[in-house]
Amino acid sequence: MFFYVARQPILDREKSLIGYELLFRDSIENVFPQIDPHEATSRLLAGSHFHLGIDNLTGSVPAFINFPEMSILVKVPELLPNNQVVIELLxxxxxxxxxxxICQQLKQKGYKIALDDFVMQPHWLPILPYVDMVKIDFRATSIDDIQSTCDQLASFDLELLAEKIETHDEFNFAMTLGFDYFQGYFFSAPEVLKTRALKPNEINLVELLAKLGQESCDFNELDTIIQRDVSLTYKLLRYVNSSFFNRRREINSIRQALVYLGENEIRKFIALLAAANLAEDKPSELIRLSITRARFCELIAQQQAPEYASKAFLLGLFSLISAILDEPMDKVMSKLPLSDEIKLALLKREGPLANYLSLILDYERAVWDGVNALSSTIGVDTGQLPEFYMDAVGWSNSLLEQ
Known part of the structure; x- marks a missing residue:
């Protein structure tokens, strides 16, 4: 069984991943809408499918989860190991x-507790000594109130998490206030003042992309370009001999690898490698999100319009290229050899591919009404989306572990 859940990354001051908040459709208690919220939460957390889903969604970092009041009072969070969860109190x-x-007991058992959407009120003072983290919503709280709350919390041994940080300016401002963690998609926006030139090995990858953007690939030309770069050759052979492909005999040459993979897999491999190399100095979550989008878009297209699957993959993969290169999207598109359909979707949200991108953007942010509407427009069964999302997340995780 799959369930509707999106994840939002939480980064530290170095922009390294420290956890994901899990956002459930209609909140966690309504995954089973026909029964009592507390019972629903208990069933969900006790189910093996949830544990498998948690591992797939969060990997080695904890899940930040909101719990209904009754679930807290009867200690439902203890169904999860203390290193897998941060308990959020609404x-x-x-x-x-x-x-x-109960907070005191949970803390003694090694659980971390966070207060969500926190506004300083006297009735929270007795609870604060047993809380590890306070989350402040930068969209719902004024600058003066944020500053005042930070001042009042200074005497407590607490970590501060800034929620809904969507721009680099907001990230930098929260840094100056002393926040430790940051939740939002600020890292997926370009820092336009940091525009940089492509390195030689990146130019080589862009040249490969140009060749792969043609209707048919000339393997002799690809062989020649790949041979120029030892690192690229190594990565190609490592990829084709990885556990993704059930091969009995090892592939030892570029030509063999190209023939074995075929045009579609080669296009995906080079595109992934290009994105990863271009994002070398960026938060790892940026490339992880790009790959997840690519796979999600591809899976939808494979079912609804197979002829667009390859382009849908590239659409998702390069949807964050502006942030990767720190340049406006229109300038980036003038440099990259992508199809007109992909460029139209990325620049104007128009054309046959645009709804694929809009769907994954709404899914990431748990805009479930938008997800339902777009699913209907595209013609994809909404019941399949959780499976596609979990597949995409798992695929991204496994690729980055290679």
Whole structure:
């Protein structure tokens, strides 16, 4: 069984990944809408499918999860290991002596607790000594109130997490206020003041992309270009001999690799390699998100319009290229040899591929009404989307571990 859940990355001051908040459709308690919210939460967390999903979604970092008040009071979070979860208390939960005692017990058992959408109120003071982290919503809180809250929390041993950080300016401002962690998609926006030239090995990859953008590939030309770059040759042979392909005999030459993989797989491999190399100095989550989008778009297209699958993959992969190169998208598109359909979707959100990109963007942000509407427009069964998303996340994780 698959369930609707999106993940949002949480980064530290070095822009390294420290966790994901899991965003469930209609909140966690409504995954099973026909039963009591607390019972629904218990069933969900107790199910093996959820544990498998957690591993796939978060890997080695913890999941930040909101829990209903009753679930907290009856200690449902303890169904998960303490190193896999950060327990989020919603602002709607009323502080009480019972809640205080439970937070104290959870902390003694090694669980981390975060207060979500926090606004400083006197009734939270008895709870704060047992809390590890406070999350402040930068969209719902004024600058003055954020500053005031930070000042009032300074005497507590707490970490501060800035939520809904969408620009680099907001990230830098939160840094100056002393925030430790940052949730939002600021890292996927370009820092236009940092535009840089392509390195020689990156130019080689762009030349390969140009060749692969043609209707048919000339393997002799590809062989010649790949031979110029020892690192590229090594990565190609490592990829084709990896566990992705069930081969009994090892492939030892570029030509063999090209013939074995075929045009579609070669296009994907080079595109992935190009994106990873171009994002070398960027947060790792940027390339992970790019690959997840690529696979998600490809899976939808394979079902609905197979002729667009390859282009849908490239669309998702290069949807963040502006942030990777720190340049406006129109300038980047003038440099990259991508098809007109891909460029139209990336620049204007128009054309036959545009809805694929819009769908994954809404899914990432848990805009479920938008997901339903776009699914209907595209003609994809909404019941398949969780499976596609989990596949894409797992595929991205496994590629980056190679």
């Amino acid at each position: 602002e709607s939960i009323a502080p009480s002596h019972e809640l205080k005692a």
